[in-house]
Amino acid sequence: MSVRRHGSPRTVQVIRRLLRAYALRRVLKAVITVWIVVTATFFLVRLMPGSPVEVYIHTLISQYGFTYDEAANQAAALFAFDPNQPLLVQYLDYLRSLARGDLGQSLVSPGTPVSSILLSYLPWTLFSAGLGLFVSFVSGLFLGMLMAYRRGGLIDHVLTALGSFFQAVPNYLVAIVLIVFLGVQLGWLPVTKMRGAVSPGVQPGLTVAFVADVLYHAALPVLTYVLTTVGSWMLLMKSSTLSTLEEDYVTVARARGLSDGRIMRAYVGRNAVLPLFAQVAIAAGFVVGGSVVIERIFVYEGIGFVLLDAINRRDYPLMQGIFFVITLSVIAANLLADLLYSRLDPRIRRHPAEGDR
Numbered sequence: 001m002s003v004r005r006h007g008s009p010r011t012v013q014v015i016r017r018l019l020r021a022y023a024l025r026r027v028l029k030a031v032i033t034v035w036i037v038v039t040a041t042f043f044l045v046r047l048m049p050g051s052p053v054e055v056y057i058h059t060l061i062s063q064y065g066f067t068y069d070e071a072a073n074q075a076a077a078l079f080a081f082d083p084n085q086p087l088l089v090q091y092l093d094y095l096r097s098l099a100r101g102d103l104g105q106s107l108v109s110p111g112t113p114v115s116s117i118l119l120s121y122l123p124w125t126l127f128s129a130g131l132g133l134f135v136s137f138v139s140g141l142f143l144g145m146l147m148a149y150r151r152g153g154l155i156d157h158v159l160t161a162l163g164s165f166f167q168a169v170p171n172y173l174v175a176i177v178l179i180v181f182l183g184v185q186l187g188w189l190p191v192t193k194m195r196g197a198v199s200p201g202v203q204p205g206l207t208v209a210f211v212a213d214v215l216y217h218a219a220l221p222v223l224t225y226v227l228t229t230v231g232s233w234m235l236l237m238k239s240s241t242l243s244t245l246e247e248d249y250v251t252v253a254r255a256r257g258l259s260d261g262r263i264m265r266a267y268v269g270r271n272a273v274l275p276l277f278a279q280v281a282i283a284a285g286f287v288v289g290g291s292v293v294i295e296r297i298f299v300y301e302g303i304g305f306v307l308l309d310a311i312n313r314r315d316y317p318l319m320q321g322i323f324f325v326i327t328l329s330v331i332a333a334n335l336l337a338d339l340l341y342s343r344l345d346p347r348i349r350r351h352p353a354e355g356d357r
Contacts, residue, residue: 023339026335026338026339027335030331030332030334030335033331034327034328034331037323037327037331038095038098038320038324038327039091041319041320041323041324041327042090042091042094042320043087043091045314045316045319045320045323046087046316048311048314050314051314052107052108052313052314052315052316054314055312055313055314056071056108056313057071057072060074094320098324102115103115103118103317103320103321103324104317104320104321105317106315106317106318107313107314107315107316107317107318108310108313108315108318114317114318114320114321115321117306117318117321118303118321118322118325121301121302121303121305121306122288122302122303122325124197124218124300124301124302124303125287125288125291125295125302125303125304126287126288127214127218128218128221128222128225128291128295128300128302129221129225129287129288129290129291129302130284130287131218131222131225132221132222132223132224132225132226132229133225133229133280133283133284133287135222135226135230136225136226136229136230136233137229137233137276137280137283139226139230139233139234140229140230140231140232140233140234140236140237141233141237141269141273141276143159143163143230143234143237144233144234144235144236144237144238144240144241145237145238145241145264145268145269145272146159147159147160147234147237147238147241148237148238148241148242148245149241149264151238151242159234160234160235160238162231163230163231163232163234163235164231164235165231166227166228166230166231167228167231167232167235169228170228171224171225171228171290171293171294172293172294172297174224174227174228175220175221175224175293175294175297175298176297178220178223178224179191179220179297179298189220191220191298194216194217194219194220194298195217195298195299195300196217196299196300196301197214197217197218197300197301197302198210198213198214198217199213199216199217217300218300220298220300221291221294221295221298221300224294224298225290225294229283233276236275236276236279237272237273237276240272240273240275240276241268241272243272244268244271244272245268247271250263250268278337279337281333281334281336281337282333282334282337283333284329284333285329285330285331285332285333285334286329286330286333287329288303288304288325288326288329289326289329289330291303291304292304292307292308296308303322303325306318306322307319307322310322
């Protein structure tokens with residue numbers, strides 16, 4: 001009994017110490033958030049009008065002239081899905097499969113695991129949207145510093161106006177403008193040939209031909225991502241640079257006679273970009289989710305293109321798998337941003353109440 005009396009407070013103390021750890025609290029909060037979003041997604045997709053079986057039957061009748069009985073018999077042979085099964089049973093089965101890392105099989109393509117579909121299409125989305133984010137971030141840093149050093153001048157006014165404009169314009173509107181004007185009206189871009197993620201017959205590999213073809217097909221989505229996000233990076237970097245230029249260590253560096261280039265590289269640039277790192281992590285989390293409309297407009301076969309097709313067909317497992325990936329990317333990015341902030345500013349870890357707010 002004495003061992004239990006002495007051991008129990010020690011165990012409680014260890015648990016309390018773990019719960020006070022900033023990183024552990026954030027991880028637990030992220031796990032709970034993932035569970036909430038997964039649960040909400042499971043029930044919300046089933047609230048959509050029409051089950052996969054009904055949508056498939058309607059497609060066979062309207063497009064191929066099947067009778068209802070013929071379409072119903074073919075649907076019964078195709079789908080391993082019982083729409084009348086209780087939702088709670090379906091939900092518990094889904095959680096058990098998810099805990100094993102099994103995302104299920106596509107209803108529309110029986111025998112095809114959802115994970116294999118994600119592995120086939122997700123890399124194209126990560127490449128195009130990730131490349132667009134990288135180019136816009138690097139360009140925004142350079143242009144933002146240029147605006148700060150030329151504040152009040154013509155360059156500052158022009159770039160600020162352009163940055164504010166592109167920041168406010170929706171990405172799908174920019175995509176439509178690129179197609180209509182550059183592709184149709186002016187004929188500068190062969191929009192039809194640029195559809196898809198890669199040309200038929202091109203062999204994958206680390207070859208010049210394959211890389212050039214991939215960049216060719218991803219050019220329009222990447223350009224859209226850059227145009228619609230570079231403005232925010234420009235304005236953020238300008239504000240951060242102006243704030244850094246007012247710091248005492250910059251004044252001291254100038255008093256020591258250091259050149260403007262040296263001050264910009266060693267003092268201003270490094271410190272001005274630090275607050276933007278967490279923003280990059282958050283923006284990276286929305287890479288997958290933000291590609292849905294863009295990929296559909298350009299017929300770029302990434303995960304966003306597949307998601308819209310899954311929604312139209314009510315392919316529940318595929319929809320849940322894609323939304324699960326989007327949820328994980330966003331929450332993981334926010335978790336990374338929180339941990340990054342705690343490293344940049346240790347006061348967050350020392351004051352848990354403030355950090356949680």
